[in-house]
Amino acid sequence: MTTTLAQKNMEAKKKVFGMIQAFWESQCLYVATRLDIFNILSEGSQSIETLAEKTATKAEKLYVILRALGHLGVLEEQPGKIFAATEVSDLLVTNAEPSIGHFAMHIIEPAQWDAWKELETCLHTGEVPFERANGKTVYEFTRDEDWSGDVFIKAMSFLTDHAVDALLDVFDFSRFGTVMDVGGGQGGLISKIVKRFGCKGMLFDLPYVTETAPAYIQKQGVAADAVQIVTGDVFEGLPTGADAIVMKYFLSSWKDEDALTILRHCREALPKHGKVVLLQCIVPDLGEPTVCPDGIIPSLFATQIMVAVPGGAWRTQKEYERLFTASGFQLENVVHTGTNLSALEFGLVD
Incomplete structure (x- = not known):
């Protein structure tokens, strides 16, 4: 059946209304997560009156x-204004392990907004929009504000859990005696690598970031002796001693000049046979798929990075290659996973 001009116009309007x-x-998602609605409903269906009482809110407004x-399919409303959990809301529970609920709260919290x-x-x-709005960098903000920092x-641990299992199924870290995760936070990624492949691990990050790492890794x-925690x-x-350096969603936080400095330090820290494994969501070039298998749209995430950090950006594969080439590395392998994460392996150029 031929699509009429009016139908095309209506479809275009639907797209704009959706945006x-x-x-x-x-x-709505942020408020419900902050109010622990999804945590409460994980224990069973609740009336709106009960939910309002437990969250100290007005029932008619909640x-x-x-x-x-x-x-929107996040919750299930039943007769009598009873609400029940769904598969979607179960993902947003925040009183257990790091979840997409933590990621949602981080991205949608007032400072980001x-x-x-x-x-x-x-x-x-x-x-930098974040710095103009808040008077400090995003890293200073999360360091100074306890709730935001936690x-x-x-949120970063969730991203690791979300993407890394799919990565480890297709990328072999057993080739390396010691792997160092630069910007590794609590140590979620390096823990999974060490546990899965039996290699030694190093975790490198700022002191305040790694405070909870020992307990998390355990x-x-x-x-305890499988992962060495080094702060700086x-x-x-960077410290020496690793055969491979892993950076997950890390290099994208920095402008080109800063990224080149980081890569120079990677080169100085690695032996001649050393590798850098860049774990990153790649922004597609023209003609490539614009949505990742897990629903992430790299170009939108690239905009969020630009809003939050100075000069940071998610880049295309060609843009990453140019940075690494300028730093004395060459691309040796690319492995894609079933999420948004890809692994770009770079070796040193003699």
Whole structure:
């Protein structure tokens, strides 16, 4: 059947309405997560009155938000204003392991929201929207604000848990005697690598970031002596002793000049046979798929990075290759996974 001009126009309007409503959806999701709604419903169905009592909110106003989440398929609304959990809401539970609920709270928290309000102005001034809105960098903010810092670390741990199992099924780390995770946070990635492949591990990050790492690594069932925790500043240098350096979603936080400094320190820290394994979501070039298998849209995440950090950006594969080539590396292997994560393996050029 031929699509009429009116039908095409209506489809275009639906797309625009969807984009307009997207921030309403995210705010409803954020509020419900902050109120522990998904944690409460994981214990069983609840009436709106009970949910309001447990969250110290007004039942009639809370209902409006939860009804919307019901229409979006996040919750199930039953007769009598009873709400029940769904497969979607189960993913958003935040009182157990790091979850996508932590990631949602990190990305949608007021400090991030305020940053997006400054995007238009900063396109003219060249400022970092997050810094203009909050008076400090995102890293300083998460260091200084206890709740935000805790949510940020758990959000990053979730991203690791979400993507790494698929990676480890297709990328072999057993070739390396010691693997160092640069910017590795609590140690989720290096714990999985060590446990899966039997190699030694090193975790490198800022001191305040790694504070919870020993307990977290032990909780993963990894022996205390299997992962060496080293703290420091990546711009001052990296420790030696690793055969491979892994960076997950890390290099994308820095502008090209800073990324080149980091890669120079990687080169200085590695032996001649050493490798850098860049674990990253790759922004597609023209003609390539624009949505990852797990639903992440790299170009939108690239915009979020630009909003949050100075000069940071998710890059295309060609852009990463140019940075590594300028730093004395060459691309040797590319492995894609079933999520948003790809592994780009670089070796040193003699």
